[in-house]
Amino acid sequence: MQRDTLVSFEGVVKRFGSFVAVQKLDFEIRKGEFLAIMGSSGCGKTTTLRMLAGLEAPSKGVIRLSGKPINDLPTWSRDTPMVWQSLALFPFLNVRENVEFALKMRGVGKAERRRRAEQWLERMQISEFADRNIAQLSGGQRQRVALARSLVVEPEILLLDEPLSALDAALKVRMQSVLKNLQRETGITFVYVTHSQSEAFSMADRVVIMSRGKIEQIGTPQEIYRTPRTRFVADFLGSSNLFSGKVRAAGGGLALDTPAGELRLAPDAGQTVGDTATMTVLDTKTHLSVTVPAGAVNVVPVRVIGEEFVGATATLYLETSQGQEIRVQKGHDEFADLPIGMGQNLYAWWNPEDAHLVAES
Amino acid sequence: MSASADPNRNRAVDWALMAYIVLAYAFVFAPIAASFVFSFNSDRFPSIPLGHFTLDWYRAVATDPLVWEGARNTLFVGVIVGVVSTALGFGAAYTDYRYNFFGKQVYLALALLPPTIPVIILGLAMLAYLSRVGLSGNALSVIISHVVVCAPFAMAIIRLRLSQMDPALEPAAWNLGASEWKAMRHVIVPFTMPAILGALFITMAVSFDEFAVAWFVSGLNETLPVKVLGFLQGQVSPRINAIGTFVFVLSMTLVILAQLLLSGRSATPADKE
Numbered sequence: 001m002q003r004d005t006l007v008s009f010e011g012v013v014k015r016f017g018s019f020v021a022v023q024k025l026d027f028e029i030r031k032g033e034f035l036a037i038m039g040s041s042g043c044g045k046t047t048t049l050r051m052l053a054g055l056e057a058p059s060k061g062v063i064r065l066s067g068k069p070i071n072d073l074p075t076w077s078r079d080t081p082m083v084w085q086s087l088a089l090f091p092f093l094n095v096r097e098n099v100e101f102a103l104k105m106r107g108v109g110k111a112e113r114r115r116r117a118e119q120w121l122e123r124m125q126i127s128e129f130a131d132r133n134i135a136q137l138s139g140g141q142r143q144r145v146a147l148a149r150s151l152v153v154e155p156e157i158l159l160l161d162e163p164l165s166a167l168d169a170a171l172k173v174r175m176q177s178v179l180k181n182l183q184r185e186t187g188i189t190f191v192y193v194t195h196s197q198s199e200a201f202s203m204a205d206r207v208v209i210m211s212r213g214k215i216e217q218i219g220t221p222q223e224i225y226r227t228p229r230t231r232f233v234a235d236f237l238g239s240s241n242l243f244s245g246k247v248r249a250a251g252g253g254l255a256l257d258t259p260a261g262e263l264r265l266a267p268d269a270g271q272t273v274g275d276t277a278t279m280t281v282l283d284t285k286t287h288l289s290v291t292v293p294a295g296a297v298n299v300v301p302v303r304v305i306g307e308e309f310v311g312a313t314a315t316l317y318l319e320t321s322q323g324q325e326i327r328v329q330k331g332h333d334e335f336a337d338l339p340i341g342m343g344q345n346l347y348a349w350w351n352p353e354d355a356h357l358v359a360e361s
Numbered sequence: 362m363s364a365s366a367d368p369n370r371n372r373a374v375d376w377a378l379m380a381y382i383v384l385a386y387a388f389v390f391a392p393i394a395a396s397f398v399f400s401f402n403s404d405r406f407p408s409i410p411l412g413h414f415t416l417d418w419y420r421a422v423a424t425d426p427l428v429w430e431g432a433r434n435t436l437f438v439g440v441i442v443g444v445v446s447t448a449l450g451f452g453a454a455y456t457d458y459r460y461n462f463f464g465k466q467v468y469l470a471l472a473l474l475p476p477t478i479p480v481i482i483l484g485l486a487m488l489a490y491l492s493r494v495g496l497s498g499n500a501l502s503v504i505i506s507h508v509v510v511c512a513p514f515a516m517a518i519i520r521l522r523l524s525q526m527d528p529a530l531e532p533a534a535w536n537l538g539a540s541e542w543k544a545m546r547h548v549i550v551p552f553t554m555p556a557i558l559g560a561l562f563i564t565m566a567v568s569f570d571e572f573a574v575a576w577f578v579s580g581l582n583e584t585l586p587v588k589v590l591g592f593l594q595g596q597v598s599p600r601i602n603a604i605g606t607f608v609f610v611l612s613m614t615l616v617i618l619a620q621l622l623l624s625g626r627s628a629t630p631a632d633k634e
Binding site: 053054055074075076080081082084085086088090091092093101102104105106149150153 | 527529530532533534535536537538539540543547548551552554
């Protein structure tokens with residue numbers, strides 16, 4: 001175990017009756033990092049968080065916090081406060097009493113309680129609402145109360161279960177920077193569960209991608225974005241084009257025999273002839289042209305089926321002759337000299353170095 | 362009148378429904394109102410035209426030691442029944458809220474069963490059973506029987522309130538360092554308080570008014586409703602109207618208090634935005 005490890009999951013399994021929510025989880029959470037656990041609903045991400053909080057008991061395996069196993073520790077004896085998806089603020093207490101709650105439960109005296117709560121109210125910029133009822137607050141203010149209520153005990157780790165999902169888009173972006181800054185300033189380890197790629201990638205130092213109770217990939221947002229390791233991850237992120245086929249020898253190197261044609265692999269692809277493999281190439285690394293560009297090796301004839309302009313980027317949706325959809329994403333002006341009317345025939349191409357292979361999972 | 366009437370509503374139907382409600386309430390409350398009016402009437406028999414206004418019947422009631430004894434019994438029994446039924450009802454409702462277990466449907470059905478048993482049967486059964494175990498004919502026997510009748514009401518009221526609670530609230534309290542007992546004290550009880558008080562008042566009111574079971578089991582410790590029947594059997598007296606009015610006002614006060622608590626302050630937990 002590394003010295004900067006705060007939490008480790010060792011062979012953790014969670015079953016609900018015959019349903020396996022989490023199958024054999026092995027990973028570590030580092031001290032002071034912002035870790036996002038991402039996946040679609042039912043992938044086991046919330047169960048993982050709840051096991052860490054002590055709200056579910058693992059069926060198998062050990063969870064360690066600072067090296068000590070915490071499996072048998074009841075949730076009220078762990079310092080693993082959580083920010084809930086519903087926020088779960090106490091409606092019969094005012095803002096200040098909500099923030100003081102955890103201190104009161106720990107037997108902290110009244111004056112001390114008030115002083116420490118005041119600090120966090122100020123830090124979260126909600127002092128002026130201290131005496132209000134929860135029902136009188138806006139969504140963003142409630143978020144801040146929920147954060148203050150959890151952080152008032154100054155824990156080593158803070159668990160967040162999709163806390164921003166109820167906010168509108170603009171507020172969501174603002175709270176993301178609030179959270180990121182808070183994490184950086186306090187140095188508290190954040191474990192953030194979400195189904196939103198933009199939330200995970202914009203805040204986290206490392207991202208865990210889960211599917212059907214298993215970890216698909218752990219890495220920095222850049223690593224995961226540039227080199228998704230499995231077909232699931234590439235599909236889930238939705239920013240790569242995928243081609244599957246059998247590996248065969250071609251022109252001194254290797255190529256993939258796909259329905260879209262023969263596609264060259266990078267020399268270091270590490271595959272052997274006869275394997276089935278899937279190649280991914282980012283939509284931003286996929287290029288378009290009217291004629292077959294000279295020297296290009298991976299060229300797929302396509303037809304324009306849709307376009308989408310968001311901010312400074314444009315996304316073109318294209319279709320191969322076999323009906324497979326391909327995306328290409330560029331800045332507006334990069335499409336300026338292309339005829340991109342619906343039904344227009346073009347060629348999509350990319351350099352073999354920009355493509356890589358992923359595991360079928 | 363309103364320049365823009367709601368196009369989705371039919372004025373004639375609205376009026377008809379309003380009239381229906383007024384008539385229904387008039388029908389229900391007419392006897393009570395009559396009893397109220399005649400309790401202040403000087404004539405010995407309820408007849409029209411009325412005599413003059415008098416407080417004689419209230420004076421007669423107030424100076425009757427038998428009435429006072431009945432009132433004391435009623436109050437004593439009612440308060441204890443209210444507290445015990447509410448405590449039992451809370452326990453049953455929380456069990457239903459918190460736990461899932463084999464046979465839960467049966468547990469719930471049994472817990473809610475007593476009010477569906479005809480009171481005469483329940484009274485007879487209570488008398489037979491309590492006399493067998495040596496508990497019949499005193500205040501305790503009335504208390505036991507009334508708790509059986511009242512606890513399901515308390516449970517239903519508190520259960521409704523618990524069902525409005527964000528299911529994350531209690532685990533959130535644990536997560537913030539509250540043991541199960543502390544979470545009960547600092548989260549579950551404060552959240553359900555309006556329903557707990559409401560249940561307390563309603564069960565008291567039910568006990569005050571309950572006649573049939575009390576008649577069977579009360580023995581010499583008659584509650585007021587049982588006393589009233591005694592009066593009626595002896596003689597027709599407007600004193601009945603006076604007692605009736607008094608009991609009605611008391612019960613209605615409790616029920617209205619309960620209503621205010623249950624509707625006014627039941628702000629739902631952190632409404633979703």
